[in-house]
Amino acid sequence: MKRTVLGVVLVAAVLAAGGVFVGLRATGARPAEETLDLRGGELLYVDPAGRVRQGGRTGPACQRVDVAAGTLICLRATAVPAQSEIVVYDGAGERLRLPEWGSPSRARVSPSGNVVMWTVFRAGDSYLGGVGTFSTTAGLYDLKSGEHHGSLEDFTLMVDGVEHTADDVNYWGITFTRDDRTFYATATSSGKTWLVRGSLDTKVLTSVRENVECPSLSPDGSRIAYKFRTGDQWRLHVLDLASGRDTPLAEPRHVDDQPQWLDDSYVAYGRDKGIWKVPASGGGSPELVQTDAASPAVAR
Amino acid sequence: MYVSSVRAGLPAEPGRSHHKISATVIGLGVVSLITDLSAEMVTAVLPLYLVYGLGVGYLQLGAIDGLYTGATAVLRLAGGHLADRWQRPKAVALFGYGLSAVTRLGFPLVGSSVAGLGLLIGVDRAGKGIRTGPRDAMITLASPPDGLGRAFGVHRALDTAGALLGPLVAFGLLSLLFMDYTSVFAVSFCFAVVAVVVLAVFVRQPAGVAARLPGLSWNVLKDRQVRRVVLITALLGVCTVGDMFLFVGVQKSAGLPVAVLPLLPLVTALTFMVAAAPVGKLADRVGRWKVFLAGHVVLLLAYALVAVSWGGWLAAALVLPAHGVFYACTDGVLMAHVGPLVPEPVRATGLAFVQTGQALGRAAGAVLFGVAATGLSLAPAFGLFAAVLAVAVVVGARW
Numbered sequence: 001m002k003r004t005v006l007g008v009v010l011v012a013a014v015l016a017a018g019g020v021f022v023g024l025r026a027t028g029a030r031p032a033e034e035t036l037d038l039r040g041g042e043l044l045y046v047d048p049a050g051r052v053r054q055g056g057r058t059g060p061a062c063q064r065v066d067v068a069a070g071t072l073i074c075l076r077a078t079a080v081p082a083q084s085e086i087v088v089y090d091g092a093g094e095r096l097r098l099p100e101w102g103s104p105s106r107a108r109v110s111p112s113g114n115v116v117m118w119t120v121f122r123a124g125d126s127y128l129g130g131v132g133t134f135s136t137t138a139g140l141y142d143l144k145s146g147e148h149h150g151s152l153e154d155f156t157l158m159v160d161g162v163e164h165t166a167d168d169v170n171y172w173g174i175t176f177t178r179d180d181r182t183f184y185a186t187a188t189s190s191g192k193t194w195l196v197r198g199s200l201d202t203k204v205l206t207s208v209r210e211n212v213e214c215p216s217l218s219p220d221g222s223r224i225a226y227k228f229r230t231g232d233q234w235r236l237h238v239l240d241l242a243s244g245r246d247t248p249l250a251e252p253r254h255v256d257d258q259p260q261w262l263d264d265s266y267v268a269y270g271r272d273k274g275i276w277k278v279p280a281s282g283g284g285s286p287e288l289v290q291t292d293a294a295s296p297a298v299a300r
Numbered sequence: 301m302y303v304s305s306v307r308a309g310l311p312a313e314p315g316r317s318h319h320k321i322s323a324t325v326i327g328l329g330v331v332s333l334i335t336d337l338s339a340e341m342v343t344a345v346l347p348l349y350l351v352y353g354l355g356v357g358y359l360q361l362g363a364i365d366g367l368y369t370g371a372t373a374v375l376r377l378a379g380g381h382l383a384d385r386w387q388r389p390k391a392v393a394l395f396g397y398g399l400s401a402v403t404r405l406g407f408p409l410v411g412s413s414v415a416g417l418g419l420l421i422g423v424d425r426a427g428k429g430i431r432t433g434p435r436d437a438m439i440t441l442a443s444p445p446d447g448l449g450r451a452f453g454v455h456r457a458l459d460t461a462g463a464l465l466g467p468l469v470a471f472g473l474l475s476l477l478f479m480d481y482t483s484v485f486a487v488s489f490c491f492a493v494v495a496v497v498v499l500a501v502f503v504r505q506p507a508g509v510a511a512r513l514p515g516l517s518w519n520v521l522k523d524r525q526v527r528r529v530v531l532i533t534a535l536l537g538v539c540t541v542g543d544m545f546l547f548v549g550v551q552k553s554a555g556l557p558v559a560v561l562p563l564l565p566l567v568t569a570l571t572f573m574v575a576a577a578p579v580g581k582l583a584d585r586v587g588r589w590k591v592f593l594a595g596h597v598v599l600l601l602a603y604a605l606v607a608v609s610w611g612g613w614l615a616a617a618l619v620l621p622a623h624g625v626f627y628a629c630t631d632g633v634l635m636a637h638v639g640p641l642v643p644e645p646v647r648a649t650g651l652a653f654v655q656t657g658q659a660l661g662r663a664a665g666a667v668l669f670g671v672a673a674t675g676l677s678l679a680p681a682f683g684l685f686a687a688v689l690a691v692a693v694v695v696g697a698r699w
Contacts, residue, residue, distance in 0.1 A: 003501055004501075004502075006501060007497060007498070007500075007501030007502055010497045010501070011494050011497050011498065014490050014493045014494050014497065015490060015494065017490065018486060018487050018489075018490030018491075021483070021486050021487075021490075022473070022477070022483050022486070022487060025477055025480050025482065025483045025486075026476070026477055026483075049479055049480070050352065050479035061479070063348075063352050077348050077471075077474075078471070079468075079471040079472060079474075079475050080471065080562050080563065081344040081467040081470075081471060081562055082561070082562040083559065083562040098559075099559035100558070100559055101558045101559050101560075101561040101562055103347050103348060103351065104352075121347070121351075137558075150558060151558075167673075167674055167677070168674070294352075
């Protein structure tokens with residue numbers, strides 16, 4: 001009997017302690033969702049609490065955010081494990097919501113604001129890897145036509161002029177040009193990665209160059225900022241599309257992010273829980289733009 | 301020599317009623333429910349926490365995740381051996397549960413140190429490995445030999461209920477508290493501590509026959525029947541497709557939207573939870589090995605259904621419950637079958653051997669299926685595995 005009482009008391013005490021702890025954490029009440037400026041040039045980012053911030057304003061809860069020409073994409077995990085959702089906002093509020101299987105990885109809006117694109121990580125659907133491996137899936141949605149491609153794997157991949165049909169192909173990091181039909185992304189298969197150029201008209205992806213990951217087109221469309229893999233480190237580079245000239249940027253540290261152009265001369269990225277920027281010319285040095293922030297985005 | 305009816309001639313001991321599920325089994329079931337709830341909370345949020353809470357890249361996540369598999373197998377044997385050696389399965393199980401509970405507090409403390417995180421996950425898995433053998437041994441010791449299947453069924457039903465609730469509680473907390481991972485770990489820790497308290501205070505260690513200290517635990521494998529079970533279980537494990545492959549296979553062959561994939565495992569788990577106890581009871585009546593093999597027949601029919609790519613929701617509505625029934629027919633039922641084969645002084649070790657053999661077999665099966673699926677594409681690979689599994693079932697029935 002004493003034993004039972006002791007047990008009940010102990011269990012009650014532990015549960016009460018847990019309840020009090022959660023209560024204390026919850027008292028920092030969640031800020032209400034405010035309207036963000038989706039057209040001005042002010043920086044948007046995701047804070048450590050998983051909310052989009054712009055200046056003093058707080059937006060929706062997202063893991064990744066991007067904005068262009070009045071359209072905001074928010075990629076976030078849902079209450080269902082291993083599920084994400086893509087939520088698109090415009091000036092009038094929420095416009096589109098798509099469920100997706102996987103954890104949030106990248107989100108982008110085309111410069112026109114008409115096409116949204118995303119990448120998610122999926123654990124467990126790769127064949128050989130088993131535990132500890134994952135694959136990525138990149139999809140896009142045309143807000144004007146309603147054209148929805150859940151995965152670039154449904155497109156045809158041409159590597160060096162030959163159709164590539166391996167099962168282990170993965171895609172990530174889509175970036176669109178101004179014509180809303182042409183885009184770039186990273187394709188990977190059997191240990192290699194390629195920058196591919198894709199077309200929504202032909203549904204064909206064509207390899208452009210090896211070892212280019214998470215491409216990001218500059219506002220003028222002439223260059224691609226990306227992460228270049230050396231060993232198990234990624235370094236930021238900028239590739240000039242016309243000349244093929246490749247420039248390592250002045251950030252010596254490992255960066256795992258899809259870079260974001262602040263304007264035609266600066267590239268921003270998340271690193272060590274902060275947002276940094278570095279000149280796209282390869283000169284200068286990294287500068288901290290915002291502490292406690294990730295997923296930089298600028299409306300242009 | 302070990303005979304399956306070691307205890308058959310003994311009069312029923314107190315607490316070993318033939319009509320009721322023993323309080324020990326219910327107690328252990330509740331402990332497993334709360335522990336699984338706690339563990340699945342962490343498992344569910346870990347990827348998000350690493351990538352968005354800590355900024356650890358996915359490359360490193362892969363390395364950390366790999367630790368999950370290896371750590372358990374070896375320590376399961378060690379836990380079983382210690383439980384037998386000391387004749388104190390409850391003490392060893394408590395140690396295992398306690399070890400995992402402590403790691404929950406570690407997550408907010410180690411920050412983004414990949415080595416620290418790897419260590420925590422390793423220790424957590426070690427705790428799981430250590431407690432499984434002794435816990436299942438206690439279930440067999442507390443149940444009458446002819447009611448073992450039902451006892452394991454009840455335990456596994458409670459266990460699965462916890463596994464189902466865990467992710468829901470975790471993501472509920474995350475949405476409520478805005479990605480506050482610390483709260484998730486704190487609540488998970490509280491549940492883990494409650495489970496330890498329940499085990500320590502409310503669960504009595506069943507009286508076992510402590511005749512002598514066992515010698516080298518490998519002796520368990522000298523028994524022909526035990527060896528046979530270990531080998532066939534491992535063989536059947538090799539012919540099994542990994543769970544996630546099955547879910548992806550169902551989604552693809554049935555042409556379901558990819559966004560429903562996270563929901564498919566829930567169907568399996570729910571079926572498992574509901575069916576575990578009745579199937580266990582059935583196994584007590586018609587024979588546990590028969591039901592164990594029948595579970596694999598159900599599974600191979602499910603594979604065949606995926607292989608013929610018979611489209612639509614109906615296929616999913618058949619395959620997923622079949623997958624749950626497979627678990628109900630095989631998980632607890634196997635332990636109920638093996639328990640009486642192993643004499644009580646080395647029971648925890650014996651059970652641990654069977655579980656380890658099965659786990660290694662399934663790991664190999666996942667890799668082999670990967671090779672087959674890459675070479676043949678998904679549907680034919682399921683057809684191949686259905687055929688191979690059929691052969692393995694025949695071997696299991698004949699040998």
